[in-house]
Amino acid sequence: MHERCAACALRFEREPGYFVGAIYINYAVTAAVALGGVLVLDAVVGLTLAQELTLAVGLAVLVPVFFFRYARSLWFLLNYLVATAAQRRERPC
Numbered sequence: 001m002h003e004r005c006a007a008c009a010l011r012f013e014r015e016p017g018y019f020v021g022a023i024y025i026n027y028a029v030t031a032a033v034a035l036g037g038v039l040v041l042d043a044v045v046g047l048t049l050a051q052e053l054t055l056a057v058g059l060a061v062l063v064p065v066f067f068f069r070y071a072r073s074l075w076f077l078l079n080y081l082v083a084t085a086a087q088r089r090e091r092p093c
Contacts, residue, residue, distance in 0.1 A: 001072075012076070022075035026064050029071065034059035 003013050038056045041047055047055070 010080075019072055019075060021078075022068075022071040025074050026067055026071035029067050030060055030063040033063050 001012055004011050034056050037059055038047075038052050041055065042052055
């Protein structure tokens with residue numbers, strides 16, 4: 001991860017534990033995709049229990065890996081939108 005934004009010099013690196021909220025976002029998206037995908041496919045296709053479990057475990061392993069960067073970006077965006085300009089002490093993008 002870069003230390004600062006190349007366009008506006010916004011500092012990306014924060015204190016230790018800052019991105020714990022991104023873990024919650026990643027978990028919520030993973031649970032929604034895995035559970036939602038399994039339930040929709042079960043209703044539409046009629047999967048067996050073994051197929052449902054295989055699909056759910058596969059999604060639960062793959063989604064967090066691919067969504068990790070986006071979860072961190074969303075967490076950073078939420079903080080950026082909530083913080084005031086005085087708290088940021090940085091030039092807005």
